[in-house]
Each structure stands twice: as C-alpha cells, then as structure tokens.
Amino acid sequence: MRNEIATSGANSENSTAGGAHWNLVEARKIYNLPFNDLLFRAQSVHRAHFDPNAVQMSRLLSIKTGGCAEDCGYCSQSAHYPTGLKASKLMEVERVIAEARRAKEGGATRYCMGAAWRSPKERDMEVIVAMVRGVRSLGMEACMTLGMLSPQQSERLADAGLDYYNHNVDTSERFYSEIITTRTFADRLDTLANVREAGIKVCAGGILGMGETVEDRISMLVTLANLPAAPESVPINMLIPIPGSKLADAAPVDPIDFVRTIALARILMPLSHVRLSAGRTEMSDEMQALCFFAGANSIFVGETLLTADNPGEDHDAALFRRLGLKPMALEQAEMEPAE
Numbered sequence: 001m002r003n004e005i006a007t008s009g010a011n012s013e014n015s016t017a018g019g020a021h022w023n024l025v026e027a028r029k030i031y032n033l034p035f036n037d038l039l040f041r042a043q044s045v046h047r048a049h050f051d052p053n054a055v056q057m058s059r060l061l062s063i064k065t066g067g068c069a070e071d072c073g074y075c076s077q078s079a080h081y082p083t084g085l086k087a088s089k090l091m092e093v094e095r096v097i098a099e100a101r102r103a104k105e106g107g108a109t110r111y112c113m114g115a116a117w118r119s120p121k122e123r124d125m126e127v128i129v130a131m132v133r134g135v136r137s138l139g140m141e142a143c144m145t146l147g148m149l150s151p152q153q154s155e156r157l158a159d160a161g162l163d164y165y166n167h168n169v170d171t172s173e174r175f176y177s178e179i180i181t182t183r184t185f186a187d188r189l190d191t192l193a194n195v196r197e198a199g200i201k202v203c204a205g206g207i208l209g210m211g212e213t214v215e216d217r218i219s220m221l222v223t224l225a226n227l228p229a230a231p232e233s234v235p236i237n238m239l240i241p242i243p244g245s246k247l248a249d250a251a252p253v254d255p256i257d258f259v260r261t262i263a264l265a266r267i268l269m270p271l272s273h274v275r276l277s278a279g280r281t282e283m284s285d286e287m288q289a290l291c292f293f294a295g296a297n298s299i300f301v302g303e304t305l306l307t308a309d310n311p312g313e314d315h316d317a318a319l320f321r322r323l324g325l326k327p328m329a330l331e332q333a334e335m336e337p338a339e
Helices: 024-031 033-050 094-106 122-137 151-160 172-180 185-198 214-226 256-267 285-292 313-323
Strands: 052-062 109-117 141-145 164-168 201-203 206-208 233-238 273-276 298-301
Touching: 024 033, 024 214, 024 256, 033 256, 033 285, 052 094, 052 273, 094 109, 109 122, 109 164, 109 313, 122 141, 122 151, 151 185, 164 233, 172 185, 172 214, 185 201, 201 233, 206 214, 206 256, 214 256, 233 256, 256 273, 256 285, 273 285, 285 313
Parallel strands: 052 109, 052 298, 109 141, 141 164, 164 201, 206 233, 233 273, 273 298
Antiparallel strands: none
C-alpha cells in the first residue's frame, strides 16, 4: 500500500505534510478528551488558521447520474442495488456552465461536478475538460469527482485548470471491504497520489454511520492526515440510508460522536477546509452549530447533493444569520494560513 498509518511519531498542528505526524494512540486520546476540552482545542486550532465566522459555500451538480459499476453499499447510483434511480447520460457542457453561473449568483465560490463512473472513459475526457474550463472562466474554483483516475487523466485535468479533485476514502482500511468490493482501499490512495502528482488539490474524506466503529473513524482521519500532504478539503458525510441499498437499514450516528469526529479532523488537519457535507437534512440547527464550532468551515448549498436532499438556501441563510456566520469569499478560501 502506498501509505500506511503510523503507529508512532511526533504530531504537528502546523503542517499539511504527512510523514507519520500522527498516530492512532495520539488521535484516540484527543478524540476521547472531555467534550468541552476537545471543542476548545479544535476551536483554538481553527482560529489560528481561519476566520472562525466564515464558511466556504460550494455547489454540487451530478453531471452523469446512476448506472455505476461500483458496488458501494451506501450509494443510490450503484447498478448493483435496486434503488430505483434511473441512469442518465453525461450532461451537455452548456447546461453545466449555466448551472454554475446560477450557483455563483447564489454565493457559491466552488463548483463541484460529479459523475457516477468507476473511472472516466477517454471519449468523455474532452467534454469534461470543456466543463472545467467553462467553470474556471466564470471565476469559480472547479472540482470534479469522476471515480478512479490514471496519471494521464490527472495531468489532462490539471492542464484544463481543475482546482480540486474529490475522491473519498470513505472509511478505514480495515472496514473498507465491508462496504465496497469492486475496488480496494489502495486503489483510492493511488488515485489521490495521481491527482496530487499532477498538481491538483485533493478533496478526500469519508462517511459516518455505515456500521464502522469509532476506531475506524479515527483510523480514517489519521490516514488522511498522514498522506504526503493532507487534503486541502475534507468532507465529513453522515450516511443517508438509501432504500434498496446495502446500508438501507443502517443505524443513525450519535450526534456527539459526529461532532467529535469533526473536531478531530480539524485538529489533525489544521489547514484543511473541513466540510459538513451529506446528511445535514437530518441534523438539528444545534448540531450544525456545534460542528461549526468544532472546526467545520465548508458546506454544500442548494437543495440537492447529487441524488440526496440538502437543506434549502433559505434555511441555510437563516441559520447563518442566527449564528453570525458569513459566506467565505474566494480570496479567503485561498488565503495563506494565519501567522
């Protein structure tokens, strides 16, 4: 495997570099701190590197839905499960750019495009490149999630100006094969390495509530933190059980455990944007507020995340007003860490 979790070594709260800065023992001790102490530490780290009242706003669009050959147990788009989702063709470039323009008018600074593929075919790359260039021409950051990428595909997307590539590791290496069998944990890390080598920023996180243990969640975050460079963006998703999928009857995540995971992600990866991602429709305003205090500083806006529901913009705007939060400007999203 390209990267292994360290079992010893010094930690660092001021570096995105990997090289065994964190180990499972240290991370477990942090996760198990008294809740108030954990949140105080996470908020202190957060304030050292970000405006604590600014949240990055991203928009996500499914540019090709359903019919995926992977058997990810959580996904509505897998062809392996009777979820009732109908497969679609790849969207036209003009429509994607029009949607991106509307997203920018609504305050989004990053536009994320997702396709339900195991990996993109060569015949699709020209259209994908055109989408990236079109979004970048609007002055927005462009992000893609297309499945596994080869080094050549990564280079081509980098040349087109792609800012971020999303490829979640989903869970720990130990638990991974319980959720996905059509590719390995090492395959995930290989794509992340290909993307990083091409000069594209990495977006990689995971999903909570799939039946994993707390130890699996900690292990997942240690793996991400100990990559040669930690992901610039770390989405933490709460499982949305999809009828017909393998995880349709999964038990819900304890809200306090979810907040603890957000706090640990912030402490282990102090310079990363930690995104409160899928599952926000099932979170109370109070739970989301605790997540923001614990270091989450990025969300998806809009009523849909690929195929799942998301809080509407009116609800998010009202919550932001109540909490005194503001959308993060593009220059803030890309700013250098505070001294």
